[in-house]
């Protein structure tokens with residue numbers, strides 16, 4: 323995210339809202355000292371702290387020029403995933419729309435931990451996943467897409483980028499990882515849809531628009547869509563209220579992380595995750611049935627299948643798959659593995 327990408331009108335509106343262009347354009351904090359200064363927790367004793375290398379470091383690295391080329395390609399796909407629109411991506415996002423700072427930023431689900439903790443068991447699909455399958459998961463749900471095939475050039479490039487960011491970190495670490503995921507503040511006793519709506523309209527709509535559709539100028543990505551057809555689908559991790567609250571608290575409004583109270587972050591998350599978006603690719607044709615299957619594991623933390631208070635709308639009760647349509651199902655959804663091992 324660079325200042326020149328912000329249209330002038332929005333930039334000046336952002337300025338009146340109390341942000342400086344300098345903050346908006348500032349690179350993501352990359353040292354623990356800066357993070358702590360900004361109000362993020364300091365590493366706990368025994369936590370694994372890893373600051374991923376940058377693309378500038380790559381140029382200096384002792385790697386074959388072709389290896390560097392592939393890592394650069396992975397970086398390019400991660401930060402401009404829209405180049406795969408219509409093929410692998412059927413919404414208006416990039417991987418870096420949620421994984422801020424090019425996937426390097428602590429407390430913004432940095433992506434390198436996947437490279438050192440996988441292959442391992444994942445409850446979401448009930449089998450052991452490798453790095454490619456984890457990447458495929460974000461394509462199927464967060465990008466409302468169809469992942470590139472295992473072993474394809476694009477998959478190789480993306481996994482190379484993840485592994486590059488993990489350079490020097492220990493494999494299968496025993497320690498918990500500092501800044502992993504979108505850690506949520508403690509859930510307040512009561513959440514309010516109405517307060518969330520007011521806060522969203524006051525602090526977020528300026529960039530993400532009043533109706534959550536984001537901002538695209540002449541087809542160009544400026545600000546992503548937190549809900550609606552251009553957003554992630556109902557199977558994406560960020561539809562869980564807790565994950566959304568963690569994302570918002572630590573990362574939004576852009577350039578003002580940690581400025582919202584815990585209650586505010588949760589209220590906005592509650593409001594945001596109770597808006598419509600493309601159908602979960604695991605949908606069986608019936609919300610209740612889908613909820614029965616995935617409620618205990620995944621949707622227990624989302625609003626899927628719930629009745630919205632002000633208009634009695636049942637969330638997720640539709641067959642709108644967004645731009646993807648209902649013709650294609652991602653290949654990695656519902657695929658079982660290691661059946662022979664399970665029998666033993």
Ligand code: HEC
Nearest residue numbers: 415416417420431433435436457460464503504554559560
């Ligand atoms: C709509 C938001 C969103 C988008 C877009 C998105 N992701 Fe994610 N991603 C998440 C969330 C949420 C998690 C889970 C974080 C957690 O565990 O709390 C996650 C987790 C991951 C992880 C695992 C990190 C770990 O700690 O093990 C990887 C790897 C990953 N994403 C890669 C990608 C790639 C590659 C893309 C683009 C193809 C992408 N993501 C797009 C939201 C998103």
Ligand code: HEC
Nearest residue numbers: 323418419420525526529545546547548570574575576590
């Ligand atoms: C100054 C503009 C700006 C403001 C204000 C802002 N955001 Fe964002 N937001 C962004 C940008 C830009 C990204 C994507 C980061 C990137 O592409 O580098 C983003 C990403 C997101 C995402 C992940 C992608 C998606 O669309 O789902 C969510 C959720 C989000 N913001 C919610 C919020 C909320 C809630 C607020 C208000 C508390 C807010 N934002 C305020 C600019 C803004």
